[in-house]
Amino acid sequence: MEKLDESKFEQQLQLWALRIPRELASAVTRLLRSGSLLDMPRVKPVVEDPGSDKNRLVVLSEKIQNPDLSDIPEQVHNSLKQLCSVDVVPYMLTLGYSYFSADHILKQILPEGVEVPSSFETIGHVAHLNIPDDLLAYKDVIAKVIYDKNYPRIQTVVNKVGAISNEFRVPKFEILAGKKDMVTEVKQYGATFRLDYGLVYWNSRLEHEHIRLVSLFKKGDVICDMFAGIGPFSIPARQKGCVVYANDLNPDSIHYLKTNAKINKVEDYIFTYNMDARVFMQSLMAVPDPETKSECQFAAANRCSEEIVSGNEHPTPNGNHNDVQETWQGSLDGSSMVSTSAKRRQETSSEGDVAGQEDASQTKKRNNKKVKSSGPLPVKPWEHIDHVLMNLPASALQFLDCFSGLIQKRYWKGSLPWIHCYCFIRSSETEESILCEAQNKLNAKIAEPIFHRVRDVAPNKAMFCLSFRLPVECLKEETEDHI
Numbered sequence: 012m013e014k015l016d017e018s019k020f021e022q023q024l025q026l027w028a029l030r031i032p033r034e035l036a037s038a039v040t041r042l043l044r045s046g047s048l049l050d051m052p053r054v055k056p057v058v059e060d061p062g063s064d065k066n067r068l069v070v071l072s073e074k075i076q077n078p079d080l081s082d083i084p085e086q087v088h089n090s091l092k093q094l095c096s097v098d099v100v101p102y103m104l105t106l107g108y109s110y111f112s113a114d115h116i117l118k119q120i121l122p123e124g125v126e127v128p129s130s131f132e133t134i135g136h137v138a139h140l141n142i143p144d145d146l147l148a149y150k151d152v153i154a155k156v157i158y159d160k161n162y163p164r165i166q167t168v169v170n171k172v173g174a175i176s177n178e179f180r181v182p183k184f185e186i187l188a189g190k191k192d193m194v195t196e197v198k199q200y201g202a203t204f205r206l207d208y209g210l211v212y213w214n215s216r217l218e219h220e221h222i223r224l225v226s227l228f229k230k231g232d233v234i235c236d237m238f239a240g241i242g243p244f245s246i247p248a249r250q251k252g253c254v255v256y257a258n259d260l261n262p263d264s265i266h267y268l269k270t271n272a273k274i275n276k277v278e279d280y281i282f283t284y285n286m287d288a289r290v291f292m293q294s295l296m297a298v299p300d301p302e303t304k305s306e307c308q309f310a311a312a313n314r315c316s317e318e319i320v321s322g323n324e325h326p327t328p329n330g331n332h333n334d335v336q337e338t339w340q341g342s343l344d345g346s347s348m349v350s351t352s353a354k355r356r357q358e359t360s361s362e363g364d365v366a367g368q369e370d371a372s373q374t375k376k377r378n379n380k381k382v383k384s385s386g387p388l389p390v391k392p393w394e395h396i397d398h399v400l401m402n403l404p405a406s407a408l409q410f411l412d413c414f415s416g417l418i419q420k421r422y423w424k425g426s427l428p429w430i431h432c433y434c435f436i437r438s439s440e441t442e443e444s445i446l447c448e449a450q451n452k453l454n455a456k457i458a459e460p461i462f463h464r465v466r467d468v469a470p471n472k473a474m475f476c477l478s479f480r481l482p483v484e485c486l487k488e489e490t491e492d493h494i
């Protein structure tokens with residue numbers, strides 16, 4: 012392992028300085044500013060005179076090599092002479108490890124020609140590095156330089172070890188420098204997210220995508236976040252006034268999702284679940300048995316999830332949910348028979364428009380306000396959902412089969428939900444091949460799919476969001492129980 016020898020970076024520069032009465036320091040620096048004054052980042056050109064506190068030393072640029080000041084433009088020199096008698100003295104400037112940038116230091120340490128890993132992802136106080144294999148022998152030195160140069164903003168430097176293989180999408184990290192604490196806080200568009208970077212998925216590079224998608228939602232929309240993580244879609248959606256059902260398989264993600272709902276004061280109407288996404292959707296969309304009317308699968312499923320993630324009060328269909336009791340018997344796009352709540356939603360909802368996005372300042376303004384919950388939930392999930400989010404790009408397409416027959420037509424109100432399914436497209440694949448895969452899983456044709464390129468994740472691989480309205484063929488006509 013390579014060691015860092017800070018003394019190697021000591022450097023001395025022999026310069027010239029003008030000794031002048033201290034009250035003239037501003038006037039003299041103004042005169043010399045256009046090329047004759049020392050101009051180095053983080054180095055002051057005016058310093059104390061060790062010989063007298065009535066004087067100051069104005070340090071000249073390294074370009075001024077002659078003590079007779081013949082390198083200074085004549086006009087500047089003349090003005091200087093008019094201002095005061097000019098006393099030129101030698102000045103030794105010592106630069107050390109603390110002066111040089113991380114990039115400069117690492118270039119000196121690492122083998123010639125390698126790409127210097129001086130940039131990193133920042134997650135609160137944590138710096139996340141991906142040190143390539145050929146530089147692993149230098150990992151401690153790299154981490155120390157990055158720590159030293161970015162402290163106190165950065166207090167922990169970690170390196171990703173190997174590829175992500177677990178289903179929670181959490182990389183393995185080794186802590187290389189600083190404190191061994193990966194619980195940190197990040198801000199995205201005015202919302203605060205607490206997380207343990209060693210236990211849950213987080214990617215700061217998705218900030219723009221989180222905001223883009225949430226900007227499509229309207230106040231009162233019902234959102235289903237199948238792979239919610241610690242809530243970067245769910246929390247801002249709730250801040251916007253949406254009703255949110257948020258699920259994740261990782262219990263630590265749900266712990267932090269609930270913590271973040273508290274921190275951002277949006278605990279009401281954001282319901283958290285800790286289960287497999289398929290089971291979650293089936294539980295959420297199961298219609299209660301009208302015969303018994305006492306208990307529904309959704310309430311039961313919710314209670315079951317509460318056993319895992321305690322402390323979330325949830326209105327059951329026999330409680331708040333039942334405030335909306337109209338039975339929907341019209342066609343899916345019918346407007347005359349729409350319930351009051353669905354009507355209100357139609358007035359405010361995007362209704363097929365995924366283009367109208369709000370700008371960042373509107374988002375910030377909205378996030379500063381505490382969202383007020385007003386009474387009962389407007390609708391039950393098996394009656395209406397506006398958006399389903401599926402951010403598990405490595406395998407979300409595989410989960411699309413859960414929509415086939417998931418929604419019962421006779422209970423549904425209003426238009427069908429938008430599905431936002433994230434995926435990777437490799438250079439060997441096309442949007443058409445992905446669409447084909449999605450349609451096969453749904454067992455239905457997707458009309459007007461929208462592919463949004465989120466970001467490039469590797470030279471031959473990009474992350475996309477495929478948005479589409481759930482095809483009407485996915486609906487279940489009637490259940491035998493309910494005929």
Ligand SMILES: C[S@@+](CC[C@H](N)C(=O)[O-])C[C@H]1O[C@@H](n2cnc3c(N)ncnc32)[C@H](O)[C@@H]1O
Nearest residue numbers: 178179212238239240259260261287288402403
């Ligand atoms: C790529 S992360 C996205 C998290 C969050 N939506 C975001 O944008 O940061 C995917 C999440 O899906 C969760 N996950 C993986 N498999 C799952 C499954 N079968 N059911 C539910 N959640 C799952 C992981 O724990 C992880 O938090």
